[in-house]
Amino acid sequence: MKIHEYQAKTLLRAAGVPVPEGIVCKSADEVAAAFETLGGDLAVVKSQIHAGGRGKGRFKEHPDQAGVVLVRSAAEAKQNAERMLGSTLVTIQTGAEGKQVNTLFVEQGLKIARELYLGIVVDREVGGPVLIMSSEGGMEIEEVAHNHPEKILTEPFDLSAGLFPYQARKLAYALGFDATAVRSAEKFLPKLCKFFVDNDCSMTEINPLVLTEDSQLLALDAKVSFDENALFRHKNLVELRDLSEEDPSEVRAAAAGLSYVNLDGTIGCLVNGAGLAMSTMDIIKLHGAEPANFLDVGGGANVEQVSEAFRIILSDDNVKAVLVNIFGGIMRCDVIVEALLEAYEKVGITVPLVVRLEGTNVEKARKMLDDCDRDIITATDLTDAAQKVVASLSA
Amino acid sequence: MSILVNKDTKVICQGITGKSGLFHSQKCREYAQECQPGVDVFVGGVTPGKGDTEVDGFPVFNSVGDAMAKTGANTSMVFVPPPFCADAILEAVDAGIELIIAITEGIPVMDMIKVRNAMRGSKSRLVGPNCPGVITPGVAKIGIMPGYIHTPGTIGIISKSGTLTYEAAWQLGRVGLGQSTAVGIGGDPIAGTDYIDLLEMFQNDPGTEGILVIGEIGGSAELEAADYIKSNVTKPVAGFIAGQTAPPGKRMGHAGAIISGGGGTAAEKMAGLRAVGVVVSDSPAGMGDAMKEALGK
DSSP: OBOOHHHHHHHHHHTTOOOOOEEEESSHHHHHHHHHHHOSSOEEEEEOOSSSOTTTOEESSOTTOBSEEEESSHHHHHHHHHHHTTSEEEOTTTOTTOEEOOOEEEEEOOOEEEEEEEEEEEETTTTEEEEEEESOTTSOHHHHHHHOGGGEEEEEOBTTTBOOHHHHHHHHHHTTOOHHHHHHHHHHHHHHHHHHHHTTEEEEEEEEEEEETTSOEEESSOEEEEOGGGGGGOHHHHTTOOGGGSOHHHHHHHHTTOEEEEOSSSEEEEESSHHHHHHHHHHHHHTTOOBSEEEEOOSSOOHHHHHHHHHHHHTSTTOOEEEEEEEESSSOHHHHHHHHHHHHHHTOOOSOEEEEEEETTHHHHHHHHHHSOSOEEEESSHHHHHHHHHHHHHO | OOSSOOTTOOEEEETTTSHHHHHHHHHHHHHHHHHSTTOOOEEEEEOTTOTTEEETTEEEESSHHHHHHHHOOOEEEEOOOHHHHHHHHHHHHHHTOSEEEEOOOOOOHHHHHHHHHHHTTOSOEEEOSSSOEEEETTTEEEESSOGGGOOEEEEEEEESOSHHHHHHHHHHHHTTOOEEEEEEOOSSSSOSSOHHHHHHHHHHOTTOOEEEEEEESSSSHHHHHHHHHHHHOOSOEEEEEEOTTOOOOOHHHHHHHHHTTSOOSHHHHHHHHHTTTOEEOSSGGGHHHHHHHHHHO
16 A cells, blocks of 8 residues: 655654655645745645656646746745646656646755665565665666666665664665764664564655755655555554545455456456466467456455456456456356356446356356356367457457 | 375364364365375364364364374464464464465565564474465365366476466366376465475475476566576476566565566566476466476477
């Protein structure tokens, strides 16, 4: 689960991690007032959407307006805010459709000496959390890793003990910090690592992490996401969820206990199990078409969940055919067919439907399909299913 | 012959009084009774607070230690719900049970890191979590896979995925190949047993003639497996990687891959496996044929 920058900074501040002074605003007038309240001669107005690349992003309605701007007066702050609020910001991470900006975050301007990168993730190989730092602040870390892997420093730390001061010093010296900055790192880095563990984060990324002119570390940006499986023990974090930032179909699917990812193709897929669902997408592509979605109905879905899965798939206008691929283990094939026939009844399936069933109760399920008067195309194996569903597009 | 599960295996289920725990204990018992008539393989279960009771013929104990002492169990199948599952696994480790197979899906990553740390130096082995389990066809199954799609034979399967493993076993059956043992290692970022552990076991198992490795996008475990295969595995290996068409992953996956110096896409993993002589199928429909081809080489 992702949260907004301003929410992340509120949490970080509470955890003792230094962040700039900032005020959350919902209107242009609030933005102007925030500039005055912060009291400096420089402030930053930042669009609050979940996607990154906001500084380089531009608004659809105002092609010259950046998603993050430096302003020098309350009037200038207000003018910018009027163009930003309610408009659609397109960044490298939003896709062409962009994201509507409903909230702005106004922060004090800072005297910045250096910009750095900092990220914390769980590394599979290490089997624990790892702190990543780089001298290349503000850059995409993937790009740095690709072009200058030597500029990436990593420091694994123990879950319970946290990051030790010596580990913070090791990184600080490697990054060429002066004595004051090293002392700042000894405090800043362990606190951030503790924040990561205490909140069951999947990722905490501070890009850029800045050194001010008086050699203090400060989180200038903050991107935080949480392990959804651990939200049960963080009721306060659940409240930070902003559903308007998530794909409506994916939200709907999650509510029904389904795992769904919307894609750009034309063949809807309904599959049980994540690996088989990915493989079904692969085989559609191998036969020359594109999948419209990833959908895993899970191991023990009931008729209602499967019907909802059909509704979600069919609500995508790009879907021109549907492939159902079920290998019944716990999931019984006859339940799938029952749901399928119910979906014809209630949802109305107007596109070609190809069904490949194998596993528990498959004979009963096949008989149900044979006995019904629906125009369902049956397939015997994965290849047969892919060929038939791709052929149905041009039929 | 086989790995992990054999005729000496005696299983208890942690979380046996839950709906899934009981249902699958019953299914596993049925399968074991067909395979080994008259032998008790599934000998009981554990639910704290419900000791000294019985559920459908399974004696229930308060602790893993009690259950082991009274039943002689050496393996635990774990169905405890995610918030309490790490604790259940650690209890089994503390009791010194040999093999722990955790089926539970949705355990917080931080909990699994604690489990992994606590298991350093322990003699217990954990398979999973978030996995279908382990089956030695004709002997016993410990997990949620349908027994009948598996036939006894000489192919070892190692897979991150549940239903894709069923698909693989079914395809192997169609080309006349049975399995020595099929192991689901689970798709979570932190797992108890990895490809390399199992490649070593299958390489050393006289009952295994070929190995089918099924992977997916994310992380770099399949590439490490390729390195291991290159210098340690002499048996024929076939493979498949799911997710060739998956959209670029969330940043989390990327950041993990950065640390390991790249890796994570299906294309890279397929190339890495092919480079060490593994017969990799492009199509998920070609896993059985790929295994056959590898054996014929």
